[in-house]
Amino acid sequence: MQIGLWGRSALCTALMLLTALAPANADDGYRLWLRQTAPTSQASVEIKGGTPTLALAGAELRDILSAEDGTVLVGLSSDPAIAALGLPTQGLGDEGYLVRAMTNNGRKTIVVTANAPAGVLYGAFALARHKATGGDIASVNLRSVPGVKLRVLNHWDNLDGHVERGYAGQSLWDWWTLPDFKDPRYTDYARANASLGINGTVLNNVNAKADSLTAPYIAKAAALADVFRPWGIKVYLSARFSAPIEIGGLKSADPRDPAVAAWWKAKADEIYKAIPDFGGFLVKANSEGQPGPRDYGATHADGANMLAAAVKPHGGIVMWRAFVYAETDPEDRAKQAYTEFKPLDGQFADNVLVQVKNGAIDFQPREPFHPLFGAMPKTPLMLELQITKEYLGFATHLAYLAPLFEEVLDAPTGQRKGETVASVVAGAAEGHRLSGIAGVANIGRDRDWSGSTFNQANWYAFGRLAWDPTLSSEAIAREWTAQTFGNDTRVVAPVVAMMMGSREAVVNYTGPLGLAHLMGTGHHYGPAPWVSELARPEWNPVYYHRADKAGIGFDRTKTGSNAVSQYAPSVARIFSDPRKTPERDLLWFHHVPWTWKMASGDTLWNTLVTHYDRGVADVAQMGRQWEALKPFIDQERFAKQATYFDIQYREAKWWRDASLAYWMSVNGLSLPAGVAAPEHDLAWYKAQSFPYAPGQGK
Missing domain, CATH: 3.20.20.80 (Glycosidases)
Known part of the structure; x- marks a missing residue:
């Protein structure tokens, strides 16, 4: 079909109008955190060496540095041109890197070097991260060696x-x-x-x-x-x-x-x-x-x-x-x-x-750290x-996991002075x-x-x-946000705040105070603390919470399974005493009465209800925070995440309501004054079925 002159003109006008109306910087998320745009004038990058990895490092640097940043010298520390600079490359190992701004032969130069090609590549990416998060290129001085092999x-x-x-x-x-x-x-x-x-x-x-x-x-x-x-x-x-x-x-x-x-x-x-x-x-x-x-x-x-x-x-x-x-x-x-x-x-x-x-x-x-860490000193763990x-809302719930990772890495094993899970690993x-x-x-x-x-x-x-x-975890959230959404503080601060509170919100509406393994069978989607008839005891959520009329929680002290004895004595003494156990882990280690007095002075039951309500409220707050960011986020990513917050709020409320309905059926207690009742009765929640939930094993 041919389009006449007038038709082409009208088509161009229509396309220009659509372009003007379209949101700027549309983005489907494919670029991840590697979103820097190429400079208008590329830096001069000199690569010392001919390996494919060094070539990749050079290409990355050309894509992020401008001519104003100076000359970039890329290569191994053993190369004569770099060795002559006398840089402190000792101790970098096979993967560590050194990135330094300096003056070389009267020229402003950035040196990216390492003892092996992979280290040079990591140095190039470190420089890219430094620039994307607002770091000064003119005085850059980066040195890092991986803590784990x-x-x-x-x-x-x-x-x-x-x-x-x-x-x-x-x-x-x-x-x-x-x-x-x-x-x-x-x-x-x-x-x-x-x-x-x-x-x-x-x-x-x-x-x-x-x-x-x-x-x-x-x-x-x-x-x-x-x-x-x-x-x-x-x-x-x-x-x-x-x-x-x-x-x-x-x-x-x-x-x-x-x-x-x-x-x-x-x-x-x-x-x-x-x-x-x-x-x-x-x-x-x-x-x-x-x-x-x-x-x-x-x-x-x-x-x-x-x-x-x-x-x-x-x-x-x-x-x-x-x-x-x-x-x-x-x-x-x-x-x-x-x-x-x-x-x-x-x-x-x-x-x-x-x-x-x-x-x-x-x-x-949330789980306490594994007792094997520190208990096998002759074996690399x-x-x-x-x-x-899998247990944190699949793809749709915002649950930033670095606080979880940090929590376990920082945990003292108690086996040797100053030893943490991180030092063991x-x-x-x-x-x-x-x-x-x-x-x-x-x-x-x-x-x-x-x-x-x-x-x-x-x-x-x-x-x-x-x-x-x-x-x-907060520093990581900040640098990820800056690279993913840009350095505008109006975006970075609220996004980091959302991320840092998100995992705790999920804990609160799914399993607060040390409760765990309460999800639906097989697909692990949604609440099912009532499941009790599966063939093996440990397949059933009731195995993990042990709730009855008298109380709730798994007794792992010497009066129960004595799992606390697998920890170092100093740690076991804390976990053995319900008054010393951190409240976040209380029901993991102890079966306590519903009337148990918490540190706040309130009962366990009231505190449990408060945690569920707080989790739901936190999700609502994250949704509002995200809505306020609409002017600063491209439409595609904004709209998808806004929808996901709607899903998360609905499902957080489902978790809260189904869980409270079940706990009340067990303990016979009423909700504290002013607390909203579950939307449906327990039978309704038990009747929900999800045979095609994603991610199930095949």
Whole structure:
């Protein structure tokens, strides 16, 4: 169809009008926190060295620095031109960096250097972050060394494209078109991780399929490794322990069987031939029905060490998960990991890390730190955190998780003077060569990667804390906000305030005062504290809250399960006494009467109700704060988040009402004067069903 002169003119006018009416700076969230626009006049960037990683560092710097910032010198500290500058590069290790503004031969120069190419790349991103958050370029002086060696994302992605506990769409990995088609998003994913210093990714679900270790899938993993390598990222695979039977034709997977060990050695050799820098294996064994060494009467150390021997000649490692959730400890699920792993301290090979969740149950909105931290001084312990919000409102609820991460990292173990979970994880407490932090990824194929803009902050916060566990959650929130929404203080201050209070709001409306595991069965969506008829006791929420007419809470003192005895004596003494236990953990460790007098002087019941109401009110307040930011946020991201606040408020109220209706059915108490009754009766809440909630395991 041809358009005449008048038609073209009218069309142009219409397009100009639409453009004028359209919101400025429309944004779908794809750029994450890497949103800086290219300068009008690029800086002169001189790269010393020819590696792909150094080239990437140079490209990043050209994109962010202008000619006014001066000349940029990029390269290894060993390069003669940089070595001649006499910079203090000692102690940077393989990944640390130094970024310094100086005068060189009469020219204003910024030097970005490190002992290895990955460090230079991290330095380039550090300079970008410095500029994006308002830092002065003319006097920049940055030096940093990662506090943890292995900083790894665990993808719970399945070969069919479904992501277990994923709330941002299908898997980023298109296994069907790999290894031939390398989606450009793979590069963008690697760049985002490199900007945070994340240096490893486990491609497949810990509930692994043996197929992941077959030749076709090794080739697919190798294609991803080729994309990630220049960005300093190694590929790892979750290994199914029974693979020798399922794809190897053996009759046993007993780790003490020489034929089984030989099969794994040959498999490791095959993988390393395709991926020379393959990182190693992550293993979930004897947990939630997964096979493992205990099926054969062997120990976790036997299983881990057999795999460790297979990858050791290639420099590989094994990350062996301590999440052993089985029916073997009916007294208290929280005790199981300590019971099975503590006796094995010192028995693991030197290329094995035991990967321990932050708490003893399962990524609850709040848990006391896991008692294994500090209790296995002869074994490197790798902290496992969940970035995806399985128990914190999926993708739609704002729950900034850095305060949760910080809470566990800062917790004193009580085992040795000054020892914290962070110092254990960093290996500093016992001088371990290996150290690591893993984060269960919240990344999918959604255009904004994580299901919402604010969920991106949890990916960001994980990376920043994995690099430096001493950072504060508020400082991280501030730098993420500045990079994501801009440096306007009218935006930064309220957004940071919203983020910093958001996790506590979720705790209040889902499980205050130490309550946990109250969510719906299977999908973990919404409240269901009444569930009591599932086959195994620890599958039921009633197992965790123990509410009855007399009181509520799980007695984990010596009069109950005695789980407190798994902590160091100084910590156990606090948790054993309901008057000394922090009120935030009270019902985790104690069964107390509904009339128990809290520190405020009010009863436990009234205080519990207050927390539920506060959680709902805080969500309403966040919604109002966000609405006030409408003039400063692009329409696309603003509208989506505004809708999500509406969802969160409705669901927070649902949590509050359903929970209070159930507690009142148990304790027979009335609500305090002036408190609104639940919107529906208990039968209505029990009747709700969600068979197709996202993220359920397959």
